[in-house]
Amino acid sequence: MPKNNIxxxxxxxxxxxAGAIGGAVIxxxxxxxxxxxxxxxxxxxxVAIRGGEPGVMFNKAIEAWGGIHRVVRAGQTVVVKxxxxxxxxxxxxxxxxxxxxxxxxxxxxxxxxxxxxVMDHTADVWTKCYKNSGIQQATKDGGGKMVPGNxxxxxxxxxxxxxxxxxxxxxxxxxxxxxxxxxxxxxKHHVSTKLSLGMKNLMGIVWDRQxxxxxxxxxxxxxxxxxxxxxxxxxxGYRMMKRNGPMGVSTDDVLLQKALLLGADPLALDVAxxxxxxxxxxxxxxxxxxxxxxxxxxxxxxxxxxKIKI
Amino acid sequence: xxxxQILKRFRVAVATGFITLIALLFSDIYHLIPQQFxxxxxxxxxxxxxxxxxxxxxxxxxxxxxxxxxxxIMGRVYCSTLCPLGILMDLIIRxxxxxxxxxKKKIAFKFLKPVRIIPxxxxxxxxxxxxLGNVLLLLVLDPYxxxxxxxxxxxxxxxIALNNLLYDGLIHLDNYTLHPIDINWxxxxxxxFVLVFxxxxxxxxxxxxxxxxxxxxxxxxxxxxxxxxxxxKVVINKEKCISCGKCERICKAGCISxxxxxxxxxxxxxxLNCLDMKCPTNALxxxxxxxxxxxxxxxxxxxxQVEKIRLQRRSLLALPLASLAKSRRYSSGKNHTxxxxxxxxxxxxxxxxxxxxxxxxxxxxxxxxxxxxxxxxIKPSLLEYGTEGIxxxxxxxxxxxxxxxxxxxxxxxxxxxxxxxxxxxxxxxQIGIAHFVREKCVVITDGTDCGACSEHCPTKAVNMEIENGxxxxxxxxxxxxxxxxxxxxxxxxxxKAIFVEGNPIHQVADKPTVKKLEPVNPEEDFPx
Numbered sequence: 060m061p062k063n064n065i066x067x068x069x070x071x072x073x074x075x076x077a078g079a080i081g082g083a084v085i086x087x088x089x090x091x092x093x094x095x096x097x098x099x100x101x102x103x104x105x106v107a108i109r110g111g112e113p114g115v116m117f118n119k120a121i122e123a124w125g126g127i128h129r130v131v132r133a134g135q136t137v138v139v140k141x142x143x144x145x146x147x148x149x150x151x152x153x154x155x156x157x158x159x160x161x162x163x164x165x166x167x168x169x170x171x172x173x174x175x176x177v178m179d180h181t182a183d184v185w186t187k188c189y190k191n192s193g194i195q196q197a198t199k200d201g202g203g204k205m206v207p208g209n210x211x212x213x214x215x216x217x218x219x220x221x222x223x224x225x226x227x228x229x230x231x232x233x234x235x236x237x238x239x240x241x242x243x244x245x246x247k248h249h250v251s252t253k254l255s256l257g258m259k260n261l262m263g264i265v266w267d268r269q270x271x272x273x274x275x276x277x278x279x280x281x282x283x284x285x286x287x288x289x290x291x292x293x294x295x296g297y298r299m300m301k302r303n304g305p306m307g308v309s310t311d312d313v314l315l316q317k318a319l320l321l322g323a324d325p326l327a328l329d330v331a332x333x334x335x336x337x338x339x340x341x342x343x344x345x346x347x348x349x350x351x352x353x354x355x356x357x358x359x360x361x362x363x364x365x366k367i368k369i
Numbered sequence: 370x371x372x373x374q375i376l377k378r379f380r381v382a383v384a385t386g387f388i389t390l391i392a393l394l395f396s397d398i399y400h401l402i403p404q405q406f407x408x409x410x411x412x413x414x415x416x417x418x419x420x421x422x423x424x425x426x427x428x429x430x431x432x433x434x435x436x437x438x439x440x441x442i443m444g445r446v447y448c449s450t451l452c453p454l455g456i457l458m459d460l461i462i463r464x465x466x467x468x469x470x471x472x473k474k475k476i477a478f479k480f481l482k483p484v485r486i487i488p489x490x491x492x493x494x495x496x497x498x499x500x501l502g503n504v505l506l507l508l509v510l511d512p513y514x515x516x517x518x519x520x521x522x523x524x525x526x527x528x529i530a531l532n533n534l535l536y537d538g539l540i541h542l543d544n545y546t547l548h549p550i551d552i553n554w555x556x557x558x559x560x561x562f563v564l565v566f567x568x569x570x571x572x573x574x575x576x577x578x579x580x581x582x583x584x585x586x587x588x589x590x591x592x593x594x595x596x597x598x599x600x601x602k603v604v605i606n607k608e609k610c611i612s613c614g615k616c617e618r619i620c621k622a623g624c625i626s627x628x629x630x631x632x633x634x635x636x637x638x639x640x641l642n643c644l645d646m647k648c649p650t651n652a653l654x655x656x657x658x659x660x661x662x663x664x665x666x667x668x669x670x671x672x673x674q675v676e677k678i679r680l681q682r683r684s685l686l687a688l689p690l691a692s693l694a695k696s697r698r699y700s701s702g703k704n705h706t707x708x709x710x711x712x713x714x715x716x717x718x719x720x721x722x723x724x725x726x727x728x729x730x731x732x733x734x735x736x737x738x739x740x741x742x743x744x745x746x747i748k749p750s751l752l753e754y755g756t757e758g759i760x761x762x763x764x765x766x767x768x769x770x771x772x773x774x775x776x777x778x779x780x781x782x783x784x785x786x787x788x789x790x791x792x793x794x795x796x797x798x799q800i801g802i803a804h805f806v807r808e809k810c811v812v813i814t815d816g817t818d819c820g821a822c823s824e825h826c827p828t829k830a831v832n833m834e835i836e837n838g839x840x841x842x843x844x845x846x847x848x849x850x851x852x853x854x855x856x857x858x859x860x861x862x863x864x865k866a867i868f869v870e871g872n873p874i875h876q877v878a879d880k881p882t883v884k885k886l887e888p889v890n891p892e893e894d895f896p897x
Contacts, residue, residue, distance in 0.1 A: 251820020274815075299889075
């Protein structure tokens with residue numbers, strides 16, 4: 060008889076302990092009655108969490124969602140795409156929170172990802188953005204690799220079959236070759252698109268953004284989302300820039316919201332985040348244009364949402 | 370004899386060290402060198418220190434005084450140890466000699482009869498220009514600035530290209546220690562000018578050694594005046610000398626006449642090559658010659674007299690010429706007609722330049738700031754500042770824009786053309802003002818949202834205001850600092866729908882007004 064065989068009795072004990080821990084977590088989180096009523100194997104589509112520090116909120120949210128291994132499997136390469144667009148410090152909330160990025164990188168490596176890359180095609184001088192956003196250090200601390208996004212030769216032209224405007228676009232090679240893409244936008248105001256969310260954040264993996272601005276920005280964002288869909292979207296609403304986005308002028312533009320949204324449906328997350336911001340999602344051009352493009356759903360009532368408060 | 374060999378080696382070591390240091394300053398593509406080192410290292414360059422001394426009001430403690438004193442003691446050692454262009458020329462000669470070693474066609478120099486009118490009239494025009502505030506000729510002739518330009522435009526792109534090649538190789542090994550760097554492309558005419566200058570210099574150096582230093586360079590001419598009276602000099606013992614010409618052939622300054630057994634000390638750059646070589650009769654040595662008694666009396670008594678008269682005549686001629694140039698200072702860039710459809714007519718001078726007047730009077734276009742700008746926003750200009758401001762650096766927005774908190778250029782300028790500004794001052798330092806050209810904006814022409822200009826604006830001087838359901842840019846000139854982020858980001862080409870017009874006199878912008886936001890309660894429920 061093989062020694063490492065788990066006996067049926069052991070198995071029952073172990074799973075019940077795990078269940079108890081899981082239950083305790085859900086209990087602490089004052090969970091949504093819908094979730095509590097649901098059976099254990101029905102995992103939520105979207106997790107919304109509030110009241111904690113960025114790393115803590117992520118860890119709880121991903122656990123509630125069913126664990127990072129729902130998207131990251133052992134031996135896979137992962138690209139984490141935060142918003143690192145601006146040469147400002149984390150308290151200005153123009154970039155994704157570095158603590159959150161670090162927690163994500165750690166989680167991926169814990170799930171035995173082969174390598175975790177972090178990149179953005181920044182708007183300001185990229186070296187300064189990487190450094191002052193705190194994300195370079197956070198990535199290093201978490202064990203990931205920071206990849207520059209400023210080199211045109213690293214971008215490859217792709218065709219977007221479903222596009223109305225953006226028929227071809229140059230996408231970063233790393234995004235095209237990676238196994239998993241985790242999109243980590245920061246929830247903020249945006250002067251030209253009203254809000255910067257998940258779909259908008261993917262502008263940081265293409266080369267020529269000016270073309271988008273010149274050729275119906277909202278349509279281009281929607282077009283691109285039909286082509287690249289992040290496996291997991293995590294919207295950072297810890298600090299929220301309420302006005303003067305996407306860069307902001309000072310910390311006076313920032314509100315402490317302590318929120319985080321997580322899920323696989325990019326459109327649903329953008330819709331939920333718009334509501335968090337206090338805006339009707341249908342007022343945001345690219346969300347409105349995304350309807351019926353098979354990007355996701357904009358009807359939150361069809362989703363299983365788990366809400367957690369810390 | 371040994372002692373001269375040691376001295377020469379020492380000279381070569383110092384020269385190598387110095388040119389390496391300066392080359393590093395100019396090729397610091399990763400911005401690793403702390404800003405305070407720049408001015409420290411360059412403080413011994415004559416022309417920058419002259420400007421610093423003039424602008425600071427006193428000549429004391431400047432590198433200019435130290436080098437002048439050093440020259441009075443030891444002759445033109447500056448030219449052979451500290452001058453980057455001089456060392457570059459030595460390097461060229463050395464390479465040439467290496468090439469010709471086998472064919473026995475070793476480069477041989479000859480004594481040059483000095484044509485003193487050329488260097489002296491150049492020096493006089495430069496000095497008069499300096500007092501009148503016109504630095505055009507100095508800018509063209511200054512050895513340090515020329516080295517800077519040659520390095521920036523001809524060598525640095527190679528450094529960056531090598532880095533990028535290496536980066537490409539390393540990423541295949543999943544190594545991201547290096548990163549790709551954008552080359553700061555200068556415009557074609559400027560590159561051509563520098564290339565032509567370098568070609569001429571190369572030709573002069575290969576044919577006649579340090580001809581530039583002895584006949585063109587105003588710094589060299591000035592130091593030559595002092596070195597005539599220097600304490601230590603290279604001298605030929607006339608009794609021992611057999612006029613074999615060995616030293617004459619090795620002298621790159623062309624200042625040794627074997628026939629007359631004389632050394633022209635005003636042109637000797639104290640390279641010590643003649644002493645290092647084995648003189649068959651040991652006739653060469655360094656002597657302590659107080660008050661320049663020995664040589665200048667016999668050799669130069671007559672020409673000096675002639676010189677003086679010629680000089681005076683020349684200076685009389687030069688005076689109106691220089692003042693003519695001065696009067697044209699503000700001739701360009703004033704009449705900007707039809708601004709709506711023509712982009713920038715007044716150049717944007719880098720932060721810390723105070724005003725165009727000061728900038729034109731002190732900048733000699735060494736392009737250190739061009740190299741240091743992390744966003745490649747500072748580039749050489751051609752005629753943007755007018756003819757008297759040719760080649761001066763200016764801010765452009767093709768590759769980037771002036772970072773709100775960056776003060777690198779103003780912290781490193783060796784000339785004092787850019788005066789240090791603090792980060793706080795920088796945030797409201799208005800170097801120009803953005804102008805919106807409504808007729809060209811995509812929002813107006815295409816009826817689609819864009820907002821790229823406002824996105825990049827660090828002060829939100831460019832804001833989007835709703836108009837028929839679309840967001841249209843509006844510029845608040847009071848808080849605009851002229852950084853050019855909007856112009857850079859604007860997708861309209863070739864002429865942008867928003868552009869910065871330079872401030873001929875830099876101003877202080879208002880701080881953006883701040884209204885407090887209502888804080889949110891993180892305990893609140895989810896709105897869905």
